[in-house]
Amino acid sequence: MKKLDVNLHKGDMLQGKWNGRTYTIIRELGSGACGTVYLCKDSQGEKYALKIGGDSSRVMLEVNMLKKFSKVQGVKLGPSFVDVDDWEVRGKGVYPFYVMEYVEGKSVREFMRGRTKDWIGICALQLLTDLDHLHRAGYVFGDLKTDNLLVEKARIRWIDVGGVTPIGRAIKEYTEFYDRGYWGRGSRKADAAYDLFAVTMIMMEMVYPKRFSKGTDPVKVLESKLHAAIPLKPYRSVILGIWKGRYSSAGEVTRDLKRVLMHPGRSGSSRRRGKRMASETSEVLAFSCFVMAFFGVSIFSFWM
Amino acid sequence: MKPGRLKQILLLTDGCSNHGEDPIAVAALARNQGVTVNVIGVLDDRQNEKPQGLEEVEAIAEAGGGVSQIVYQKSLSQTVQMVTRQAMTQTIQGVVNKELQEILGKDQTIEELPPEKRGEVVEVVEDLGESCDLEVLVLVDTSASMHHKLPTVKEALYDLSLSLNARTGANEFSVHVFPDSKRAIRRMIDWTPELSEINSVFHKLSSGGYTPTGPALKEALYAFAAKPVYDRQDGVDPYEETGR
Ligand SMILES: Nc1ncnc2c1ncn2[C@@H]1O[C@H](COP(=O)(O)OP(=O)(O)O)[C@@H](O)[C@H]1O
Ligand SMILES: [Mg+2]
Numbered sequence: 001m002k003k004l005d006v007n008l009h010k011g012d013m014l015q016g017k018w019n020g021r022t023y024t025i026i027r028e029l030g031s032g033a034c035g036t037v038y039l040c041k042d043s044q045g046e047k048y049a050l051k052i053g054g055d056s057s058r059v060m061l062e063v064n065m066l067k068k069f070s071k072v073q074g075v076k077l078g079p080s081f082v083d084v085d086d087w088e089v090r091g092k093g094v095y096p097f098y099v100m101e102y103v104e105g106k107s108v109r110e111f112m113r114g115r116t117k118d119w120i121g122i123c124a125l126q127l128l129t130d131l132d133h134l135h136r137a138g139y140v141f142g143d144l145k146t147d148n149l150l151v152e153k154a155r156i157r158w159i160d161v162g163g164v165t166p167i168g169r170a171i172k173e174y175t176e177f178y179d180r181g182y183w184g185r186g187s188r189k190a191d192a193a194y195d196l197f198a199v200t201m202i203m204m205e206m207v208y209p210k211r212f213s214k215g216t217d218p219v220k221v222l223e224s225k226l227h228a229a230i231p232l233k234p235y236r237s238v239i240l241g242i243w244k245g246r247y248s249s250a251g252e253v254t255r256d257l258k259r260v261l262m263h264p265g266r267s268g269s270s271r272r273r274g275k276r277m278a279s280e281t282s283e284v285l286a287f288s289c290f291v292m293a294f295f296g297v298s299i300f301s302f303w304m
Numbered sequence: 305m306k307p308g309r310l311k312q313i314l315l316l317t318d319g320c321s322n323h324g325e326d327p328i329a330v331a332a333l334a335r336n337q338g339v340t341v342n343v344i345g346v347l348d349d350r351q352n353e354k355p356q357g358l359e360e361v362e363a364i365a366e367a368g369g370g371v372s373q374i375v376y377q378k379s380l381s382q383t384v385q386m387v388t389r390q391a392m393t394q395t396i397q398g399v400v401n402k403e404l405q406e407i408l409g410k411d412q413t414i415e416e417l418p419p420e421k422r423g424e425v426v427e428v429v430e431d432l433g434e435s436c437d438l439e440v441l442v443l444v445d446t447s448a449s450m451h452h453k454l455p456t457v458k459e460a461l462y463d464l465s466l467s468l469n470a471r472t473g474a475n476e477f478s479v480h481v482f483p484d485s486k487r488a489i490r491r492m493i494d495w496t497p498e499l500s501e502i503n504s505v506f507h508k509l510s511s512g513g514y515t516p517t518g519p520a521l522k523e524a525l526y527a528f529a530a531k532p533v534y535d536r537q538d539g540v541d542p543y544e545e546t547g548r
Contacts, residue, residue, distance in 0.1 A: 056415050
């Protein structure tokens with residue numbers, strides 16, 4: 001991806017050429033293949049995330065997606081969209097940028113540090129809930145990976161919507177480790193199952209933070225890594241099911257994952273942990289997710 | 305706008321040409337004929353410095369209106385698909401820009417439109433990229449220094465067809481290698497929508513001590529022209545301008 005050469009520092013101000021709003025840079029939040037994201041504030045002192053440095057069409061595609069998915073069916077999916085504009089630097093050129101909600105969160109790895117394996121399932125559950133909404137709206141996330149996620153108040157959120165692809169089209173952007181095509185587990189045509197595969201790889205990454213490559217027999221490598229991963233044992237059959245293409249919607253996976261998380265043999269240990277967590281307000285939220293999950297399961301068992 | 309048929313040559317090499325005509329000139333010629341030339345310079349995983357000869361990689365792609373990238377073997381797969389896609393977008397954007405200029409005046413480009421309008425235009429470009437037909441002639445340098453990289457190349461090409469075949473538009477690939485003792489290039493795979501047969505290729509390759517990139521490119525250009533007309537849905541001149 002073409003990258004425009006911009007390097008902004010604390011205190012730098014940029015004004016949009018079209019909308020005229022001014023933003024002051026506070027610090028860098030992170031950078032990827034398609035630009036750099038800065039924390040900034042507007043003239044009212046409101047904090048936002050500002051992305052700059054990608055080529056013009058890429059910026060616009062991301063903006064289009066943000067506008068579409070800041071909210072789907074009343075559910076907030078990506079960061080909210082705030083502004084899009086060009087920054088004109090005399091003698092240097094024009095830099096397109098956009099401004100969005102600042103997601104004040106931790107990376108998945110940071111968040112998972114010291115947490116129990118239940119959280120692998122809970123994070124997956126949170127992701128699947130959002131994915132289900134996105135899929136119902138006719139899109140897949142595409143480039144689903146930990147780099148594109150942040151955990152805010154014990155809730156996983158995605159931040160980089162650059163890979164969102166309409167169902168039925170070719171996946172625009174992917175990262176090998178999370179890509180089912182790379183692992184010989186299917187095509188790169190966008191369907192719900194494409195994202196489900198990536199979710200399993202995020203779960204794998206929580207156990208293998210350094211990740212691993214496919215070797216000469218990708219299918220075998222994947223399965224042996226799964227079997228060697230003790231924390232993933234409760235999720236094994238769900239993960240294998242996804243790999244074997246047994247699930248076609250996020251909802252189906254959610255149902256089975258909830259069943260695993262609410263398994264009677266596990267409730268004791270979860271409750272103990274629950275007490276410790278409840279001290280932090282953020283964690284209470286996650287706990288309520290548990291309760292909701294339980295509610296969901298009981299309804300489900302009622303229907304059975 | 306009707307999605308057109310894009311034509312690309314994808315050259316995979318690891319060094320500079322040292323035989324025959326200037327590959328940069330041939331690339332310019334190709335571009336003129338409506339064929340984009342993309343070049344990927346493949347480094348050894350151990351190589352830590354960019355070897356001199358690979359400057360040519362950039363120059364050929366520039367002259368050929370395409371995209372170039374220098375990569376380590378291990379990231380080849382992802383690069384090959386990225387370069388191909390980027391080149392597609394670039395070509396389509398070029399066509400769209402031309403149309404824009406016809407409508408809005410001489411120097412109007414996508415970049416100069418206000419953001420909202422730009423947002424609409426990139427959607428059109430995306431749609432075309434998804435639905436246009438694509439012909440990719442892959443040209444692999446199989447000179448001695450490339451030999452141990454060929455398994456990776458094979459994998460990357462298989463991966464490329466996986467990516468492109470997920471699109472709605474039709475694809476056709478053909479694979480040629482050079483140098484060859486008789487002609488400038490040797491056809492390994494004739495035009496096909498799938499590169500799954502690629503596993504049987506690259507056996508029994510002769511390796512020469514020279515790298516005739518220029519003549520190979522020219523031969524590749526002929527191979528485009530010689531492509532039989534019957535499998536063209538639109539049945540037009542093989543050098544037709546893309547995108548219309
Ligand atoms: N809205 C946001 N709030 C907070 N941090 C963000 C936000 N968007 C991006 N970031 C940070 O910037 C990094 C790069 O952003 P991303 O959009 O993923 O770039 P790229 O498209 O180049 O991969 C992210 O990994 C994240 O740390
Ligand atoms: Mg990213």
